Amino acid sequence: EPEVTQTPSHQVTQMGQEVILRCVPISNHLYFYWYRQILGQKVEFLVSFYNNEISEKSEIFDDQFSVERPDGSNFTLKIRSTKLEDSAMYFCASGGDTSNQPQHFGDGTRLSIL
Amino acid sequence: AQSVTQLGSHVSVSEGALVLLRCNYSSSVPPYLFWYVQYPNQGLQLLLKYTSAATLVKGINGFEAEFKKSETSFHLTKPSAHMSDAAEYFCAVTLAGGYNKLIFGAGTRLAVHP
Numbered sequence: 001e002p003e004v005t006q007t008p009s010h011q012v013t014q015m016g017q018e019v020i021l022r023c024v025p026i027s028n029h030l031y032f033y034w035y036r037q038i039l040g041q042k043v044e045f046l047v048s049f050y051n052n053e054i055s056e057k058s059e060i061f062d063d064q065f066s067v068e069r070p071d072g073s074n075f076t077l078k079i080r081s082t083k084l085e086d087s088a089m090y091f092c093a094s095g096g097d098t099s100n101q102p103q104h105f106g107d108g109t110r111l112s113i114l
Numbered sequence: 115a116q117s118v119t120q121l122g123s124h125v126s127v128s129e130g131a132l133v134l135l136r137c138n139y140s141s142s143v144p145p146y147l148f149w150y151v152q153y154p155n156q157g158l159q160l161l162l163k164y165t166s167a168a169t170l171v172k173g174i175n176g177f178e179a180e181f182k183k184s185e186t187s188f189h190l191t192k193p194s195a196h197m198s199d200a201a202e203y204f205c206a207v208t209l210a211g212g213y214n215k216l217i218f219g220a221g222t223r224l225a226v227h228p
Contacts, residue, residue, distance in 0.1 A: 004157075
């Protein structure tokens with residue numbers, strides 16, 4: 001069964017540094033998402049992406065965040081200047097173009113900011 | 115606005131006992147509802163979905179859930195718990211269309227004792 005893959009599985013970064021989290025969605029999916037889960041908290045929506053542009057973003061997704069689909073297969077989340085509070089598990093998800101196709105999630109990238 | 119409430123952050127059952135994980139939702143329009151399971155250090159795996167068809171939905175691993183509009187509930191059940199069911203379970207809601215963001219509940223950690 002096709003799956004969403006995310007790299008790296010764990011990223012450790014100094015505060016203030018830029019990080020890029022990478023995702024390869026399921027190939028025939030059209031909608032792409034990033035969520036995050038701070039340790040012990042609920043999964044929160046960050047951003048959705050369709051047709052090469054952001055379709056919705058949450059309050060969390062401020063100017064420090066950006067997303068890109070650079071080559072038609074990868075989907076990246078960039079955090080420009082990381083803060084301690086960015087430490088979390090980041091999940092990528094992708095979904096098809098019909099209402100009966102649920103979102104499929106990757107295994108996540110654990111981001112640790114020191 | 116949509117929201118999800120999962121009653122009970124921790125549920126403990128004996129192996130072979132009934133599993134009941136509660137989920138109540140709030141939505142101003144007919145919702146789509148999902149249950150996802152998260153095993154340690156893994157991503158979110160879809161258990162089952164409700165997308166306005168049959169109100170009793172069967173999923174993987176013997177789980178099922180019933181959509182009850184009058185109670186705004188979507189509780190997850192399994193007749194007989196297995197040790198391998200120990201995980202965190204998340205209920206999520208979205209607007210019809212399947213490509214909208216998921217709003218997650220806080221999760222319920224299920225422990226299964228021999």
